[in-house]
Amino acid sequence: xxxxxxxxxxxxxxxxxxxxxxxxxxxxxxxxxxxxxxxxxxxxxxxxxxxxxxxxxxxxxxxxxxxxxxxxxxxxxxxxxxxxxxxxxxxxxxxxxxxxxxxxxxxxxxxxxxxxx
Numbered sequence: 001x002x003x004x005x006x007x008x009x010x011x012x013x014x015x016x017x018x019x020x021x022x023x024x025x026x027x028x029x030x031x032x033x034x035x036x037x038x039x040x041x042x043x044x045x046x047x048x049x050x051x052x053x054x055x056x057x058x059x060x061x062x063x064x065x066x067x068x069x070x071x072x073x074x075x076x077x078x079x080x081x082x083x084x085x086x087x088x089x090x091x092x093x094x095x096x097x098x099x100x101x102x103x104x105x106x107x108x109x110x111x112x113x114x115x116x117x
Contacts, residue, residue, distance in 0.1 A: 012093035019102075020041035024048050024053075024057060026061045028058065028064075032113075036111075037109050040103065044101060047103075052099060056095045060088070060105065092104075
């Protein structure tokens with residue numbers, strides 16, 4: 001019997017080859033000192049308007065602000081701040097299974113006040 005996690009992973013893997021030509025840019029600012037821009041993509045503009053997709057984008061931007069990953073692989077492998085038993089990849093796989101479309105983080109950038117680039 002498959003667990004919810006492995007079922008989500010299997011569904012996400014099936015959808016991974018689908019084109020992601022839609023999406024949104026999420027902006028998050030924490031206490032006026034940390035800012036994040038995140039580009040997250042999906043397959044259709046219908047999903048872009050979906051509240052669950054928007055919540056996912058917001059939660060991912062908060063994750064980036066909190067954990068300061070250096071790149072996408074580090075972000076995906078990191079523990080989710082709201083449920084440390086889950087990785088960010090697990091979170092995205094779960095959303096893919098629930099929403100029914102391929103979801104991908106395309107890129108992100110994090111700025112911190114006073115930080116040298």
